[in-house]
Amino acid sequence: MSQLPKQPAEGPVPTSADVARLAGVSRATVSYVLNNNPTVRISESTRRRVREAASELGYVPHAAARSLRAGHTRTVLMPTGDHPAGPLHHRFLHELESGLRRLDYTVVQHGSLGLDADEAARAWAELRPVAVIAPGGVALTPQGIAVLRRSGAKAVITLGPQPVDGAHALVMDQREVGSCATGHLLQRGRRRIGVVMPEEPGLAPFAEPRLSGARRVAADVGALIEPLPLRYDEESAGALAARWRTLGLDAVFAYNDAYAMLLMRALQDAGIEIPAETAVVGADDLLIGRLLRPRLSSVRMELAASQPLADLVDRLVRHPGGVPERHDLLRARAIPRESS
Known part of the structure; x- marks a missing residue:
């Protein structure tokens, strides 16, 4: 009988200790560099050695472990609504995602169709996001906002035609x-x-x-x-x-x-x-x-935001607990042509 060729055995999963040995630094330094910790001063040459070592070994930080230590992820959750996204929404997403990536956040979209308001909030909370930006088509209640905050969300933000009590609001007043x-x-x-x-x-x-x-x-x-x-x-x-x-x-x-x-x-x-x-x-x-x-x-x-949207989200994450803020994002102007 013919046999399948033997597959090469996979090597052990690289760890932060492996990166530290290869880079000649401590595990703490590896953690500071790869998690972009802004509170610790590390030279650029050391940062470069750590990143090169991690790349050579194929090491990436363990998101779940990092979340357990911090009580939340670096994930910004954006639930999907049930309305078609227009050009402005696409521009909003592009600007926000690129800006948050620059600040070491990850934007994740979550399919929430078929869930009521509180079910949706519980589903989002299971992922331990650091922030949630909920579209206008997905209702939020005070109970849902409380569930998200207890799960570690530093900022709960709505994006839609009207603000929601208890949450920060990015308002596109139609x-x-x-x-x-x-x-x-x-x-x-x-x-x-x-x-x-x-x-x-x-x-x-x-x-x-x-x-x-x-x-x-x-x-x-x-x-x-x-x-x-x-x-x-x-x-x-x-x-x-x-x-x-x-x-x-x-x-x-x-x-x-x-x-x-x-x-x-x-x-x-x-x-x-x-x-x-x-x-x-x-x-x-x-x-x-x-x-x-x-x-x-x-x-x-x-979009008519007074500051980059990612910087706004980052500020709300870093300084939680304040009075809910409202930011009007929509500016409209007529473009006359032949049909009118």
Whole structure:
């Protein structure tokens, strides 16, 4: 009978003692260097020898052991919500992850769909994160926040349209998006404005504040705001376009560029001239919207933090226990083009 070839035996797992012997330093020095301990002064040449020795041996610190000593990890947990991530969210994640990596944190995303608020908090706490940044689609309660703090989380932070009592808040106030889009349409002389309300799950926490912002601006001049439920499919857009003239609207803020492009195509197919009969504005300022004819007017959203986001999280971790802070991150401005 043929036999499988023998596999070479694996060597022992390298330890910090092995690194210390190869680098000619103490185990404590290895720990200080590889854990980036800022409280101990170690020369750059020593740091280099330790890192080279660790690399040669293939040694990495044991995260679980380090967590037991510290009572928490260097993990920043970011639970996933049930809403599609837009361009601004991707920019936020990229900036935050790269900044936290520079500060020796690890960002971990956690699938939390199907868990209620307190179940989610317990699941996050099991991982002993040093900080949690929870999206707006995942509810937090005072009990859940307390569970996270008892598990060693130094900072519990929410990211969403509204702050949550007891947690630090990174607020992206979606009312600013609705206000900006509607203000632009009002400046163009439009007074009967539809606002698309997506029927897809997970978008209500964003769509409803945008509608509220539109209403706030329109009320100042007595303009009409008409909510327009819309699914993201051609059939729903075609049905809305077919009855458009019965609505008597002269403009639409279509939630975002994707819905704006869907509805604009349906309106054009129904013979509605844009912008002569109806002005259209989206949000996100996607490149593809500039390739349409007419080119799509949009609302550009940008991060407006007063300091790098990673530095903010690091400060909240290093100085826990203070009064919950609120930081408004969203800045919106209209980008006029041919569709309005």
